[in-house]
Amino acid sequence: MTTKIPERSRKLIGIVAVIIYLTIYCFIIAAIGETWVLGNGVGWEIAFFAIAGFVWIFPIIKLFRWMDDLIKR
Structure with missing residues (x-):
């Protein structure tokens, strides 16, 4: 038996998860870019x-x- 999470709660959880994910993702990409990509040419930097x-x-x-619960059951 599963309970369905209310739409408002689902959106709040999702927004918080997106903010956390994007913050971590940006820091990781910036660190990788600074360590391995910068200084190898503008083309590599733009592509990365x-x-x-x-x-x-x-x-x-x-x-x-x-x-958004696009897949309605």
């Missing part, structure tokens, strides 16, 4: 940060769907 700028969304897509 452009890819990192898009990659964050993929792990969060499921969280967004859960928050």
Whole structure:
């Protein structure tokens, strides 16, 4: 038996999770970029940060769907 979390609570939990995730993700990407990418040429820097700028969304897509409950049962 499962209980459904109310929509308002689900959105609050999701927003807090997004803020925490993005903060940690940004610090990790900045550290990786500073350590391994900077100084290797502008092309590598642009490519790394452009890819990192898009990659964050993929792990969060499921969280967004859960928050919005797009998959109705």
